[in-house]
Amino acid sequence: MKRRTVILLMLSGLVLLALVAEPRDTRVRSEVNIPDVLGYRTLKCDLHIHTVFSDGSVWPHIRSEEAWREGLDVIAITDHIEYQPHKEDLPTAHNRSFEIAEPHGRALDVTVLRGSEITREMPPGHLNAVLLQDAEVLDTEHWRDAVRAAHRQGAFIFWNHPGWTGQQPDGVAKWYPEHTELVERGMLHGIEVVNTREYYPEAHLWCIEKNLTMISNSDIHDPLNLDYNPLAGDHRPMTLVFARDKSPEAFKEALFAGRTAVYSGEMLIGEERFLKAIFEASISLKNPVLRVSGESASFLQISNESDLDFELKGGADFEKIFVPEELVIQARKTVLLPVRATSDTQSGRRRFVLPYTVENLKIAPDKGMQIELNIEVIFLPPEVST
Numbered sequence: 593m594k595r596r597t598v599i600l601l602m603l604s605g606l607v608l609l610a611l612v613a614e615p616r617d618t619r620v621r622s623e624v625n626i627p628d629v630l631g632y633r634t635l636k637c638d639l640h641i642h643t644v645f646s647d648g649s650v651w652p653h654i655r656s657e658e659a660w661r662e663g664l665d666v667i668a669i670t671d672h673i674e675y676q677p678h679k680e681d682l683p684t685a686h687n688r689s690f691e692i693a694e695p696h697g698r699a700l701d702v703t704v705l706r707g708s709e710i711t712r713e714m715p716p717g718h719l720n721a722v723l724l725q726d727a728e729v730l731d732t733e734h735w736r737d738a739v740r741a742a743h744r745q746g747a748f749i750f751w752n753h754p755g756w757t758g759q760q761p762d763g764v765a766k767w768y769p770e771h772t773e774l775v776e777r778g779m780l781h782g783i784e785v786v787n788t789r790e791y792y793p794e795a796h797l798w799c800i801e802k803n804l805t806m807i808s809n810s811d812i813h814d815p816l817n818l819d820y821n822p823l824a825g826d827h828r829p830m831t832l833v834f835a836r837d838k839s840p841e842a843f844k845e846a847l848f849a850g851r852t853a854v855y856s857g858e859m860l861i862g863e864e865r866f867l868k869a870i871f872e873a874s875i876s877l878k879n880p881v882l883r884v885s886g887e888s889a890s891f892l893q894i895s896n897e898s899d900l901d902f903e904l905k906g907g908a909d910f911e912k913i914f915v916p917e918e919l920v921i922q923a924r925k926t927v928l929l930p931v932r933a934t935s936d937t938q939s940g941r942r943r944f945v946l947p948y949t950v951e952n953l954k955i956a957p958d959k960g961m962q963i964e965l966n967i968e969v970i971f972l973p974p975e976v977s978t
């Protein structure tokens with residue numbers, strides 16, 4: 593081979609390498625398509641994030657950009673107060689991670705909140721305080737003093753990973769008198785129902801019974817892409833906050849009022865009024881009036897504009913029609929629900945209410961949400977084949 597050809601080949605190889613090494617679709621924001629409902633903005637939030645300023649492995653401002661890319665609106669930087677494994681390399685400074693992350697967040701229109709993880713033995717376990725003014729004053733000898741210091745600043749305080757096997761070896765969350773004490777003093781406002789990819793049904797129930805805010809967070813320590821693969825449709829667990837607008841005041845009001853839902857994997861957990869509104873705003877029936885002829889199927893087309901799959905189960909036995917017992921209304925797709933007549937002797941027009949349970953929309957542990965699909969069927973005489 594001539595020397596010039598070799599050089600040309602090498603150069604084109606380098607160009608190819610540069611193209612491969614620098615994918616063009618990484619520095620983009622992918623919105624989370626979950627609709628605004630009931631007159632509120634649906635804010636996507638992660639209120640539990642670590643950096644190198646405690647036991648994380650990421651410089652703080654990277655957290656703001658990860659959040660922007662993943663379609664989040666609000667994050668809280670919550671490094672451990674009591675656990676500082678990098679202190680030989682980085683001085684302990686409880687406000688620094690927030691101070692570094694916040695300006696980059698502001699530049700990208702991602703709200704970054706000042707937070708801390710009060711990291712104590714069980715009970716009370718690990719507590720996050722967010723919406724702080726000063727994290728330094730949480731560095732106290734006794735945990736009650738740390739919680740009081742957060743409460744004095746008007747912080748929102750929640751219990752982290754209550755079933756974490758590091759503190760509850762059987763993975764079952766337990767309620768202690770210390771938690772009752774905190775709730776009674778107005779110093780515990782929420783619980784993580786999901787942390788990382790773990791769901792705690794006990795915490796879900798406590799939120800319902802004790803009127804506490806349901807929270808769901810990533811608790812990421814490493815770069816987000818090591819634990820989640822957003823470009824392949826994966827997402828970190830997030831808290832949906834239903835706020836009047838995106839302002840800090842509206843966000844805070846919604847959090848204390850308990851207007852949240854948990855979004856983890858394909859699961860959405862929360863009060864029925866929010867879940868139903870999300871379902872109804874996401875779904876549309878393209879042809880609610882169907883013509884059914886003889887025993888051949890007619891197809892109801894159901895469109896889903898959201899990023900959520902809806903897993904329907906149930907259906908019902910009707911006198912005049914057959915519908916499937918299971919159906920997944922896939923995210924950002926239109927799916928078909930076949931409707932058949934039970935016999936070929938019917939005629940006329942009739943309304944049907946098709947009852948289903950959406951299994952992955954949980955209004956209580958092990959309790960999916962009931963929905964109804966309203967259709968009208970015009971029964972036609974069977975077509976005569978010629």
Ligand SMILES: [Zn+2]
Pocket residue numbers: 709718752753
């Ligand atoms: Zn923790």
Ligand SMILES: [Zn+2]
Pocket residue numbers: 640642709811
């Ligand atoms: Zn943590």
